[in-house]
Amino acid sequence: MPSPVNRRCFKVLLARAGARTGAAVRRLWPGHCLVCRSPAAVAGIDLCAACRRSLPWQRTACPSCALPLAAPTAACGHCQRRPPPVAATRAAFRYEPPLDRLLPRLKFHGDLAAGRLCAGLMAEAFAAALADAPRPEALLPLPLHRARLRRRGFDQTLELARPLARALGVPLRDDLLVRVRDTAPQSRLAAPAVDDVMTTGATLHAAAEALRRAGVARVEAWVCARAG
16 A cells, blocks of 8 residues: 555646646647637637637726726826826736626636636736736735635636746745735735736735835736726
8 A cells, every 4th residue: 555655646646647638638629619619719728719809908008007098108197196006007908808708707606717718818918018028026816815715615816826827937926915904925026916807906906005015126916807
């Protein structure tokens, strides 16, 4: 009978083999579009060509809060009046169809396939944005409160941040932010905080203020989608 150490190693090897097999299967046999159920256009991206063309990529926005704008500007009127505590906000998309269907499926229905798709698209958007910018030292997902995590059973932001950090080659630190009162993370990293949908930005700004008080030099907010 294998020892406990050997059993643990065996489980790790099985997990790694399963991950490699799953990736190989996705490359060889494209899946279906998570929006319209048509065949996916590219292996590993669960979107058909038509739905991919319809994605509301964030093209022109306020660099401080990612509010969609008609023309480029240094900052929107609100950010000029009250500069946010983040150095910049990056949004991969506007919160419009089909993102307004995919993200709720992850957040409220536990559709992890939708989460993997959104994370892959975020990586595509942010990799282009970071091509000429310094790579951050860490990626911090905004945590759920413990009570909400128990009810939901998973953390949707972590489900986005984990594959995003892996794709961009940025260390993931999910131990530095805790959603409790009077608790600040102890870190001096230059780090972006990640969330799914940004509306007012209040939660992201509270996290940024806590990180700045803890000594973080620069905090950016990265979100999958920005509501207008």
